[in-house]
Amino acid sequence: MNETIFLLLLFGLPAALGVKLARSRGKNPFIWGIISGVFPFFLLVLHFHRPDKEITGHFRKCPLCNRTFPWKDSACKYCSTPESGSSAI
Numbered sequence: 001m002n003e004t005i006f007l008l009l010l011f012g013l014p015a016a017l018g019v020k021l022a023r024s025r026g027k028n029p030f031i032w033g034i035i036s037g038v039f040p041f042f043l044l045v046l047h048f049h050r051p052d053k054e055i056t057g058h059f060r061k062c063p064l065c066n067r068t069f070p071w072k073d074s075a076c077k078y079c080s081t082p083e084s085g086s087s088a089i
């Protein structure tokens with residue numbers, strides 16, 4: 001019983017984190033959940049990965065330089081273009 005809980009924490013925790021991170025970056029949560037569960041190192045890879053497309057609620061795409069930046073930021077951190085939303089051409 002204790003071993004089951006131990007294994008669940010050992011592989012389940014990084015796997016759950018991997019699923020969460022993969023979702024926010026537009027990657028396959030199933031595949032990345034398994035990879036992260038076996039190799040927690042890939043959580044770092046996911047964490048520092050920036051998606052190449054806009055992911056609602058997580059990452060915005062700059063209309064000017066086409067780079068992605070965190071959704072909560074109000075301006076592009078690369079070229080300082082303000083996130084205009086509806087007023088974009």
Ligand SMILES: [Zn+2]
Nearest residue numbers: 062065076079
């Ligand atoms: Zn930009």
